[in-house]
Amino acid sequence: MLPQQELTISDYIAMMRRKWPLIAALAVAGCGLGVGLSQTLPKEYTSKTVVLVEQSTVPGDLVKPVVNPDTNVRLATMQEEILSRARIEPVIRKLSLYGSEIDTVPMPDLVARVRKAIEVTPVQPMARTNSPGLPGFSISVTYADPSIAQLVCSTVTSMFLEENLRFRLSKASQTTGFLTSQLEGAKAALDEQDAKLAAFQRAHLGALPDDQELNLNVLGGLATQLEAVTQALARAQQDKTLTEASLAEQRGAWQATLEGRNPETYEQKIKALEAQLAALRSKYTDDYPDVARIKRDIADLRKMAEESAQATTARNLAAKPPQEPEVIQNLRAQVRQYEQQIEDRSKQQDELHRRIRELQARLQASPSVEQEYKAMTRGYQAALEFYTGLLKTRNQAEMGEQLEQQQQAEQFRILDPANFPDRPSFPDGFLFSLGGLAAGLGVGVGLTLLLEVRDTSVRTDKEIEMLLKMPVLAVVPMLKPSGAQKKRA
Numbered sequence: 386m387l388p389q390q391e392l393t394i395s396d397y398i399a400m401m402r403r404k405w406p407l408i409a410a411l412a413v414a415g416c417g418l419g420v421g422l423s424q425t426l427p428k429e430y431t432s433k434t435v436v437l438v439e440q441s442t443v444p445g446d447l448v449k450p451v452v453n454p455d456t457n458v459r460l461a462t463m464q465e466e467i468l469s470r471a472r473i474e475p476v477i478r479k480l481s482l483y484g485s486e487i488d489t490v491p492m493p494d495l496v497a498r499v500r501k502a503i504e505v506t507p508v509q510p511m512a513r514t515n516s517p518g519l520p521g522f523s524i525s526v527t528y529a530d531p532s533i534a535q536l537v538c539s540t541v542t543s544m545f546l547e548e549n550l551r552f553r554l555s556k557a558s559q560t561t562g563f564l565t566s567q568l569e570g571a572k573a574a575l576d577e578q579d580a581k582l583a584a585f586q587r588a589h590l591g592a593l594p595d596d597q598e599l600n601l602n603v604l605g606g607l608a609t610q611l612e613a614v615t616q617a618l619a620r621a622q623q624d625k626t627l628t629e630a631s632l633a634e635q636r637g638a639w640q641a642t643l644e645g646r647n648p649e650t651y652e653q654k655i656k657a658l659e660a661q662l663a664a665l666r667s668k669y670t671d672d673y674p675d676v677a678r679i680k681r682d683i684a685d686l687r688k689m690a691e692e693s694a695q696a697t698t699a700r701n702l703a704a705k706p707p708q709e710p711e712v713i714q715n716l717r718a719q720v721r722q723y724e725q726q727i728e729d730r731s732k733q734q735d736e737l738h739r740r741i742r743e744l745q746a747r748l749q750a751s752p753s754v755e756q757e758y759k760a761m762t763r764g765y766q767a768a769l770e771f772y773t774g775l776l777k778t779r780n781q782a783e784m785g786e787q788l789e790q791q792q793q794a795e796q797f798r799i800l801d802p803a804n805f806p807d808r809p810s811f812p813d814g815f816l817f818s819l820g821g822l823a824a825g826l827g828v829g830v831g832l833t834l835l836l837e838v839r840d841t842s843v844r845t846d847k848e849i850e851m852l853l854k855m856p857v858l859a860v861v862p863m864l865k866p867s868g869a870q871k872k873r874a
Contacts (some may be wrong), residue, residue: 398832408829409642415825419817430531431810432538434697435508437521456519456795457507463552464505465717467544475538490540502527503541519802531806538803546797553795557786564779571772578765585761594755595749604744605616611737618730619675627678632716639710655690658683683713715838 401408438456465474473496483495508521524542586593599658638654662679669676692710773814 403806404829404833404836406533408826408833411829411832412822412825414827415821415823416818417821419819419821419824422817422821426531428809429527429811430806430808431527431535432803433525433533433801434538434542434799434803435521435522435523436542437798437800438519439798449626459549459552460505460507460518460519460522463545465546467548468500468503472544476537480533480536480540482528482537494709499537503537510734512842523794524803526803527800527810535803541698542799542803546799549797553789556781557789560781561786565784568772568775571768571775573770574773575765578761578768582761585758589758592721593758595648600744600748601736604741604748607737607741607744611734611741614733614737615728618727618734621726621730623846623873624674624678625727626719627674628716628719630686631682633711633714633718635685635710638689639713640710655683655686658686680762685716688712814846847864 465602470493474492476496477492478487481487482499483490486495504525504527506525507519508522511578519866524538526534526538526541528537575585590596658679662676662683663674665673665679671677671680689710689712702769
C-alpha cells in the first residue's frame with residue numbers, strides 16, 4: 386500500500402479477496418483449537434431447580450400476614466443464613482463433596498467454593514403486579530460430578546423450604562407472644578381506669594353530665610305523657626257527662642212510656658237527632674265525639690222504640706214487672722267504664738306529677754364535678770381505645786399464626802425438581818468452537834491488513850497517479866493467452 390493512500394470499502398474487500406485463503410485457514414485452525422480446548426478442560430455440570438412462591442389461600446384483607454410480605458428481603462436473609470459456614474460445613478462433611486481435601490484444605494476455603502458453586506436467582510414477574518413479592522426463584526449448583534450437583538441442589542432447596550417454614554412460624558409466634566404481653570399490661574391499665582370511673586360514678590350518682598342529659602330527655606317524655614294523660618282524662622270526663630245525660634233522657638222516656646205518658650214520640654226524637662247529626666257532619670268527621678255520640682243515640686232510640694213496642698205487647702199479654710231496656714243498661718255500663726277510665730287516668734296523672742318533680746329536683750343540682758369526670762373519662766377512653774386496638778391486632782396475629790401452622794399462608798413449593806445434568810455446562814463445545822472461529826477470523830483479518838500495509842505493489846490506476854503524480858491517459862487490460870497458444874507454448 387502506498388503512503389498517504391486513502392482506502393475505501395472496495396479496497397478492503399479487495400484485500401480480503403486476495404488473502405482469503407489465509408483468513409479461511411486461520412479461522413478453521415481457530416475453530417479446531419476451540420473444539421480441542423473444550424475437550425481438554427475439566428468439565429462442570431449444573432443442576433437447577435425452580436421454587437414457586439405460592440401466595441396465601443386466604444386474602445390478605447381478611448387475615449393480615451404477620452411476616453414481612455417482601456419476598457426479596459426475606460429471600461436475601463435466608464440466602465445469607467443458609468449459605469453460612471454453620472449450615473454449609475455439615476453439608477460438605479455429610480456428602481463428602483471434596484473427598485480427601487477436607488483434611489488438607491482449610492474449611493473456610495471449601496465453604497467459599499460451595500458458596501461460589503451455588504447461585505440463587507429471583508424469577509422476575511412476567512407482568513406488572515401490585516404484589517410486593519416475587520413469583521419464585523431458581524437455585525443452580527455447579528459441580529464436577531453431575532450426581533453430586535443434583536444432590537447438592539436438592540439439599541439446598543430443602544434447606545430453603547425448611548428455613549422459610551421455620552422462619553415464618555418463629556416470626557408468627559414471636560409476634561403473637563409480644564402482642565399478648567402488651568395486651569396484659571393494657572388490660573391491667575384499663576381495669577384500673579374502669580374501677581376509678583365506677584367509684585366516681587357511684588359517689589356522684591345523678592350529678593354527672595350524662596345523667597343531666599338523660600334526665601332532660603326523660604323529663605320531656607314525661608311531659609308529653611302527662612299531656613296525653615290529661616287530654617285522655619278530659620275526654621273520659623266529657624264522655625261520661627254526655628253518657629249520663631243520655632242515660633237520664635232515656636230513663637225519663639222509658640218512665641213516661643211505663644206511666645202511659647207520651648210527651649214526645651220516638652220518631653220525633655230520632656228526626657231531631659238526625660238533624661243535629663247532619664249539622665255536625667258538615668263541620669266534623671264521623672270520628673268526632675259528638676258525631677259518634679249522636680249516631681249511638683239514634684241507634685239506641687230506634688232500638689228503644691222496638692223494645693217499647695215489644696214491652697207494651699208483652700205487658701198486655703202478661704202482667705210482669707217491667708225491666709229496663711237494653712239501651713239503658715248499656716248506657717249504665719258505659720258510665721261505669723268511663724268512671725274506671727277516669728280513676729286510672731287520675732292515678733297515672735299523679736304518678737307522672739311525682740316523677741316530674743323528682744327529675745326537676747335532680748336537674749336543679751349543679752354538676753360541680755363535671756371537670757373531674759371529663760378528665761377521668763378521657764383517661765378511660767384512651768385506655769379503652771389502646772386496649773381495643775391491641776386486642777384486634779393480637780387476634781389478627783393469632784389468626785395469622787394459625788394460618789402459618791396450617792401452612793395456608795405464603796409458602797415455597799418446588800415447581801421443577803433438581804434435574805440430572807446430562808451434558809456439561811462448562812466447557813460448551815459449541816461456544817468454544819464459535820469463539821475459536823471468531824478468534825481465527827480476527828487474527829486472519831489483522832494479519833491480512835498487516836501484510837497489505839507492508840506490500841508496496843501497484844495494482845490500480847489510482848495508485849499509479851498517486852505514485853507518478855501524472856494523469857493516466859489509457860489503461861491496457863491484461864491479456865491472457867488462449868488455449869491453443871498455451872499448447873504451442
